[in-house]
Amino acid sequence: MPKTALAQKPRALPIDAQAVLAWYDKHARTLPWRVSPQDRARNVRPDPYRIWLSEVMLQQTTIAAVQKYFLRFTELWPTVGGLAAAPLEAVLVEWAGLGYYARARNLHACAKAVVEQHGGVFPTTAAGLLTLPGIGAYTSAAIAAIADDERIAVLDGNVERVLARYLALDVPVREAKEELRGYLQTTVPERAGDYAQALMDLGATICAPRNALCMLCPLQPGCTGAAEGNPERYPVKAEKAARPTRYGHAFVILDRDGDVYLRTRADKGLLAKMTETPGSSWESVKQEPTYPFTGKWQSRGQVVHVFTHFRLELDVWSVVAPQPEELTEGWWADRRELESEALPSLFRKVLAAAGLE
DNA sequence: AACTCGGGGGT
DNA sequence: ACCCCAGAGTT
Known part of the structure; x- marks a missing residue:
């Protein structure tokens, strides 16, 4: 046919x-x-x-x-x-x-x-x-x-x-x-x-x-x-797949000057080579947060973002810390100059939840 | 042929 | 909520 x-x-x-x-x-x-x-x-x-x-x-x-x-x-x-x-x-x-x-x-x-x-x-x-x-x-x-x-x-x-x-x-x-x-x-x-x-x-x-x-x-x-x-x-449409939800945590790390720690995502996959805040993996079941280092982590609420084939819920956490030694692969960005970073909308939402932008 | 890959504006 | 948008590349 x-x-x-x-x-x-x-x-x-x-x-x-x-x-x-x-x-x-x-x-x-x-x-x-x-x-x-x-x-x-x-x-x-x-x-x-x-x-x-x-x-x-x-x-x-x-x-x-x-x-x-x-x-x-x-x-x-x-x-x-x-x-x-x-x-x-x-x-x-x-x-x-x-x-x-x-x-x-x-x-x-x-x-x-x-x-x-x-x-x-x-x-x-x-x-x-x-x-x-x-x-x-x-x-x-x-x-x-x-x-x-x-x-x-x-x-x-x-x-x-x-x-x-x-x-x-x-x-x-x-x-x-x-x-x-x-x-x-x-x-x-x-x-x-x-x-x-x-x-x-x-x-x-x-x-x-x-x-x-x-x-x-x-x-x-x-x-x-x-x-x-x-x-x-018309046009008659094919069956559309259900959109599952994934869950994760996002970590907004500030130093005493208010700079925020950012890093580059992997070369392949979703949002490849774009800039992100550190975070957990995104899984189909909620997990407790595993913080990058010990500190006074504060809950900054939740961010919901919809991608083409799944929906994402991130719990946002922030901390003020002197630049910890654990953080080496990324950089510290001036919170007033985030427009010059390659941040996808998802991570702009994360930063906004933490009171930046 | 089916799947991955963003985000927003209209309804 | 759902739709779908001047689709391409990969598997």
């Missing part, structure tokens, strides 16, 4: 790409990394560096969350050469809080690859881009389409939803993704970059997850999901 999820459907009308483009010409969102359809018509071309940077930041991340990071990165590093020349640690500091930190490590590796292997110029084809770190099927297509109008299907979560409704796809998208991509490929017009951005805007503002505004949609005339009367039924 997965092989023929589309072929078995009653045939929807072909996608009217020109109607989508006409809608986009009127309703395109204004975004810091975007060249408007009007400017594109006047041959203004986007900077591939800025398109790449925005696309990586936007992987599984909302526009609202990305904007200030994008502005900060382009201010600090206006070109791929500047980003490649920066130390990875500086990139992680600026990425802190945005999540999925492998993106930041791959971003930096990609910048270096573009400089060292491509003379500082991004490849223009999706196939070329696909070979670079952190650039997969979606991002390679998006950059090639937006920056160079390569006629290639750009399939993200928004577009998957639009197509699932248009075709009344009755299997989870995961089981028909390549079919959807192939179908979308047959619809891509000459203005491939505008078309990609148009379908994403359409999915974000009209064909929204919970509230499809079909009366405003340029694809309504041929849409099977709308014709059925309940487009929000």
